Amino acid sequence: MNLELPLIAFILATALATAVLRDVLAAIIAFATYSLGIAVVWVVLQAPDVGLTEAAVGAGVTTVLFLLTIAKTVRPSGDRVLERLDVPALGVTVLIVAVLATTLGALPEIGAADTTVITSDVTQYYLEHAYKEAGVKNAVTAVLAAYRGFDTLGEAVVVYSAGVGLLVVLGKEVFA
Amino acid sequence: MSESTSEADLEAAETADDLQSYVESPIIMATVRVVSPFVFTYGLYLMFHGADSSGGGFQGGVVVATVMLMLGIAFGIDPLREWVGEATLVLVVAGGVAAFVAIGVGTVVAGGGFLDYSAYGIHHASKYGIEVVELFIGVIVAGTITGLFFAIDAGKDGGDNE
Structure with a gap:
């Protein structure tokens, strides 16, 4: 359909x-x-x-x-x-x-096999090695939390900073 | 002329009333009572199972936070805030970030690279490391969103109403 x-x-x-x-x-x-x-x-x-x-x-x-x-x-x-x-x-x-x-x-077409993203060496490396090296089946999670763990720490700190920024703007010490 | 003025007054009064009143609805309360444990479990599932299927700490954290949003809408945000406690959310969020950093520093202390989980030397260290990190990401995200919810709601009283 x-x-x-x-x-x-x-x-x-x-x-x-x-x-x-x-x-x-x-x-x-x-x-x-x-x-x-x-x-x-x-x-x-x-x-x-x-x-x-x-x-x-x-x-x-x-x-x-x-x-x-x-x-x-x-x-x-x-x-x-x-x-x-x-x-x-x-x-x-x-x-x-x-x-x-x-x-x-x-x-490209949705799911086309010959796009540069699929054929790129980086993608192929992660798809081949993610399960062996990181031990998880979801390659996205392997890249997110293992290969690029430091980036993800940065992302988590961005979320934290959003909360801190809000408190600073409001001039408060707690969310109330 | 006078009629339109009174209408405008009525409208303003309605808005001011909306600001204060929390509408207690048995339907919403019953629905939230039934649904929220399942939503909470689904959020935890997303965090823990993100390693093997779609999902992860960020998505799971948001879903867990929606439980707090539902509770706030059903039972009133002010009682919920009192129940959670004033400083709890700040401690939870800061604790999540500290735990994430501690895991990363721990691998360096154990002789590996930053967040190189295999340095811990336990069975499936990488898999468990990823899942623990996802859990702390979920804690950070859920705490922050709940905090935003409380902080925006707190703005309804006080300040200027124009």
């Missing part, structure tokens, strides 16, 4: 809804469904690790954080459902999409 076309239609529709809906609550809900669509795209592109992150962070946690944030805002008055069209912004957006679209032809 051809999943791609309905999926792309769904993502375009939810992205458009996020942009044009006037009520912030509705826009947040549309954005969560958009993230869910993107998570499915990652699965179609055979990147389940990224899809899992997108579903948990994009569709789950950020939605809740957004909902908490808009508690301080006021609903816009009036009955209009859609935002007024901002012509300059629309022009810039169309231009960026057009520039990005020119690269589409250079992309």
